[in-house]
Amino acid sequence: MKTPTYWKHKNFTSDLLWPLGRIYNCATNLRIKLKSAKKVDIPVICIGNITAGGTGKTPVAVSIAALLQKQGKKPFFVSRGYGGSLKNIVVNAQKHTPQQCGDEPLILARQAPVVVNPDRYAGALTAAQNGAELIIMDDGFQNPGLHKDLSFLVFDGNFGLGNGRCIPSGPLREDLESGLKRADAAIIIGTDRCNLRSRFDIPCFSAQIAPAPLKIKNPHITAFAGIGRPSKFYRSLKDCGFNLLKTHDFPDHHCYSEEELFALISEAEKLGADIYTTSKDYVKIPSELKNRFKVLEITIQWEDENALLDFILKHI
Numbered sequence: 001m002k003t004p005t006y007w008k009h010k011n012f013t014s015d016l017l018w019p020l021g022r023i024y025n026c027a028t029n030l031r032i033k034l035k036s037a038k039k040v041d042i043p044v045i046c047i048g049n050i051t052a053g054g055t056g057k058t059p060v061a062v063s064i065a066a067l068l069q070k071q072g073k074k075p076f077f078v079s080r081g082y083g084g085s086l087k088n089i090v091v092n093a094q095k096h097t098p099q100q101c102g103d104e105p106l107i108l109a110r111q112a113p114v115v116v117n118p119d120r121y122a123g124a125l126t127a128a129q130n131g132a133e134l135i136i137m138d139d140g141f142q143n144p145g146l147h148k149d150l151s152f153l154v155f156d157g158n159f160g161l162g163n164g165r166c167i168p169s170g171p172l173r174e175d176l177e178s179g180l181k182r183a184d185a186a187i188i189i190g191t192d193r194c195n196l197r198s199r200f201d202i203p204c205f206s207a208q209i210a211p212a213p214l215k216i217k218n219p220h221i222t223a224f225a226g227i228g229r230p231s232k233f234y235r236s237l238k239d240c241g242f243n244l245l246k247t248h249d250f251p252d253h254h255c256y257s258e259e260e261l262f263a264l265i266s267e268a269e270k271l272g273a274d275i276y277t278t279s280k281d282y283v284k285i286p287s288e289l290k291n292r293f294k295v296l297e298i299t300i301q302w303e304d305e306n307a308l309l310d311f312i313l314k315h316i
Contacts, residue, residue, distance in 0.1 A: 002251050003053055003228055007162045007171040014169045021169030028166075028174045032144045032182075038121045039147035043134040043316035046148040048141020050179045051162060051171040053228025053252055055154045056189040056209055056300070058104050058280070061138040063207075063300035065112045067309050068134065076132035077108045078123040078146075080139060081116030083253050088117045088126055098284045103253060106283040108138060120146035134316060141182075142173050150315040153183045159229065160194025184315060189300075205308050211236050212297035220273045221294075222246040224264055226254035226281050233278055237296060245271050256284055265292050 006013040047061040065075045081087075084102035091105045091114040098106060105114045113130065117123030120143050124135050141151060155161075162171040173179075176199065180186075185203040188196055197204055209232075221242045225233045230249045237244055246267060250256070268275045275293050277285075282295045302308055 002249060003171070004168075008159070010163045010165070014163055014165055017169035018165060021166035021172075024168070025166040025172070025175050025178075028142055029178055032142065032174075032178075035144040037144055037147040040121070040124045040128055040135070042124075042128050042132060043149045044124060044137060044146060045134065045312065045316065046137040046141055046151040047154060048137070048139055048151060048183075049154045050141075050173055050176060051155070051159065052167060052173055053171075054159070054232065055156045055228070057154050058107060058138055059209060059298055059300050060152070060154050060187060060189070060207070061136050062108060062111045063302070064308075064312065065108075065136055067305065068312070069112070071309070071313070074131060074133040075112050075136050076127035076130070076134075077105070077112055077114040077136050077138055078120055078127055078140075079105045079108060079114055079116050079137075080118050080120075080143075081105050083255070084116055086116065088115070088119075088122060090115055090126070090130055099255065103280050103283055104138060107279055112136075141179070150185075150312065151183045152185050152187050153179060154187045154189060155196055156229070156232075157188045157190035157192040157194065157196065158232075160196055185311065203311065205311075206303040208301045208303075209236070209298050210301045211240050212299055214240065214296070216241060218272075218274045219243050220245055220271065221276050222248075222264065222268045222271060222273045223276045224248040224250060224281070225278050226250035226252055226256075226284075227278055228252050233296070236298070237276060240296070242276070245273050250281075254281075254284075256281075258286070258289075261285065261289055261292075265289075 047057050049055045068075050081102035086100045091101050091109045093109045101116045105116050108114045115123040115127045120140050166172040186200050187205050
């Protein structure tokens with residue numbers, strides 16, 4: 001789904017849906033309280049959020065895996081594999097498609113092995129059996145099935161909590177108070193324009209999302225994205241110096257048809273532009289068309305990488 005515009009501010013639509021948001025929040029809290037988490041014999045780090053979509057969980061998970069690998073650790077990712085048809089598999093990026101394992105696992109697999117399973121406990125067992133020394137959960141903070149040794153909540157500093165209401169009235173997966181009680185630390189991506197730090201009573205780490213270095217051959221581009229908040233991606237492209245002629249938003253996790261891709265190609269050719277997309281969208285483009293599209297790769301730049309690493313190592 002696309003992120004609704006009314007999630008940013010309270011208005012008539014969010015007021016109308018407010019009772020459903022209350023029910024959603026109660027159901028989430030009840031589900032978490034009633035199910036006992038199962039523990040595995042290796043540490044589990046959860047990279048989660050309270051707001052739906054677009055906070056930067058996946059690049060944060062990749063970055064933390066890289067930090068731990070530099071320490072000689074062997075992390076595995078465990079992912080739900082949203083939209084994938086296969087369960088309890090170790091992702092093979094050369095073999096598996098987004099339709100089989102989801103789009104995000106293919107991004108994660110570039111950094112470390114990934115087990116896809118909606119049952120996070122079963123996925124963790126599979127990871128341990130395949131040699132994992134620790135597990136990084138990409139998402140799953142509201143999933144009570146697997147015990148977490150360390151839980152991070154990731155926030156977009158620009159978006160904050162939106163209108164502060166729960167799905168479908170707002171972007172929250174649960175109320176902030178309940179989430180903070182189960183979290184060990186928060187991560188704010190970007191400038192804290194919503195003064196989130198003042199609401200946290202847990203350690204907080206800061207980071208920026210930065211585009212990877214690239215050479216601009218054609219400054220005129222079109223762009224498309226099927227992510228939680230495409231506007232962040234487009235802003236990054238402008239910050240790189242591109243002249244953004246056209247943009248196209250698709251629902252999060254969208255699977256592109258050939259008709260859609262050829263329409264994007266045709267538009268760019270008429271404009272004399274290159275086409276840019278995200279790495280999450282690029283993995284869903286058929287191999288025979290990939291050379292028609294370019295990717296803006298991003299990295300996480302920590303304000304204090306050593307402090308974050310020390311915090312993680314003390315908890316696992």
